[in-house]
Amino acid sequence: HDDNPMKVIESITWRIQKDGFNIYASTSQKEKNNVKRVIKCPKCKDFDKNKDSNNLKLHIFHHYLDFWEDKVAMMTKNDTVCDKCSPLKRIVGANPEGCRTALICHRAIQHEELRTVLENDKELPEGFIEDLFGDISSKPVKVMHAGKNNSKPDKPSDKDQSEQDVREERERIL
Secondary structure, three states: OOOOOOOOOOOHHHHHHHOOOOOOOOOOHHHHOOOOOOOOOOOOOOOOOOOOHHHHHHHHHHHHHHHHOOOOOOOOOOEEEEOOOOOOEEEEOOOHHHHHHHHHHHHHHHOOHHHHHHHOOOOOOOOHHHHHHOOOOOOOOOOOOOOOOOOOOOOHHHHHHHHHHHHHHHHHHO
16 A cells, blocks of 8 residues: 555646636636736836736846845856755856856845845835735745655644744734
């Protein structure tokens, strides 16, 4: 017997084919009205019709490159590693300048430095950061490792603490 059976998740491709390309066939009326809103770049006109917050994150960090001027040194090679990642993540660029920009992008998005930069910008429209980053997930990210039993949580107290932190942060924002 298998102690860790696989979880079957419905494929979006299968659902589209099954429902005859009617994306609303199995959704409620409430979900039909939940259409992505346009989220514009407040610094330029390049993203006036943007509806994808991830694309905007990849764009908007360029407006704040000065923030990383002292934090990320100029590169002499086309590759480096992120010292904040464990294990270290290799970052590669076409040239040293591109490698530096790639490292800044990585830190901005993966290590949430972009959020810090935006929170310090008092010129942003009200609610922009919440629109860009969305609701704080009530479900903590779970790191999966190959060859390990990933179904058991490390410590129940960590989950309780994480949920408490999420509640406190939501109250702080409201």
